[in-house]
Amino acid sequence: MFKNVDIIEELTKERAKQxxxxxxxxxxxxxxxxxxxxLEKSIENRLTNPHQERSQxxxxxxxxxxxxxxxYTIENICTKYRLRFLPxxxxxxxxxxxxxxxxxxxxxxxxxxxxxFKIVAPESRFKLRDATxxxxxxxxxxNGSYYMIHKWGDDMGWYRNAIHYPMxxxxxxxxxxxxxxxxxxxxxxxxxxxxTEWSNxxxxxxxxxxxxxxxxxxxxxxxxxxxxxxSKEFSQDVWKSKFFN
Numbered sequence: 358m359f360k361n362v363d364i365i366e367e368l369t370k371e372r373a374k375q376x377x378x379x380x381x382x383x384x385x386x387x388x389x390x391x392x393x394x395x396l397e398k399s400i401e402n403r404l405t406n407p408h409q410e411r412s413q414x415x416x417x418x419x420x421x422x423x424x425x426x427x428x429y430t431i432e433n434i435c436t437k438y439r440l441r442f443l444p445x446x447x448x449x450x451x452x453x454x455x456x457x458x459x460x461x462x463x464x465x466x467x468x469x470x471x472x473x474f475k476i477v478a479p480e481s482r483f484k485l486r487d488a489t490x491x492x493x494x495x496x497x498x499x500n501g502s503y504y505m506i507h508k509w510g511d512d513m514g515w516y517r518n519a520i521h522y523p524m525x526x527x528x529x530x531x532x533x534x535x536x537x538x539x540x541x542x543x544x545x546x547x548x549x550x551x552x553t554e555w556s557n558x559x560x561x562x563x564x565x566x567x568x569x570x571x572x573x574x575x576x577x578x579x580x581x582x583x584x585x586x587x588s589k590e591f592s593q594d595v596w597k598s599k600f601f602n
Contacts, residue, residue, distance in 0.1 A: 439521035450492065463506070476494055538574075
């Protein structure tokens with residue numbers, strides 16, 4: 358009625374169970390590793406190769422709204438600090454592993470796939486590998502919105518805004534020329550200005566105002582000529598340009 362227990366047979370069965378369990382664990386681990394490898398390979402491919410922009414995905418609504426920026430906002434910052442906003446495959450520097458890890462984490466958590474990426478960085482980051490100024494990686498959400506993934510490198514100098522202020526647009530160049538003209542007039546001694554037959558404060562003031570406009574015009578025209586000779590354009594016109602200008 359009851360069969361005697363064969364220890365060897367039981368050992369064999371137990372070993373088979375353990376081997377099956379271990380095999381399942383190994384297969385699961387292998388699948389996870391292969392899945393991660395394929396995902397990392399996909400991310401690398403999307404970062405380094407051109408992709409067409411896709412329409413907005415419904416799952417993008419789950420993303421952190423504090424990290425979503427409109428193209429208009431990005432344009433204003435790029436114009437203000439003379440930065441470029443270009444597809445990631447044009448970036449010549451090394452995109453750090455932390456950025457790729459964040460992409461993988463976000464895509465896994467939200468079960469979505471970013472089709473294309475763009476980077477905000479100074480023009481030099483799209484020309485020189487050894488530049489270190491603050492690139493920012495964005496994922497294109499479509500519909501003129503971008504999700505900030507990762508920032509690396511050094512912060513911009515506080516003076517960058519002032520240095521590139523004249524080149525924002527034609528208006529800022531004109532204002533800069535006027536300010537420089539006024540400063541030049543105030544700094545130079547009165548003896549250098551044309552003398553009038555009315556040596557009074559009113560006549561002297563009119564002369565200085567006239568000379569301020571002369572200097573302003575000189576600075577403005579000179580800046581335009583230099584810009585044309587060096588093929589430089591205003592920041593508002595080149596923030597998305599793929600050409601060196």
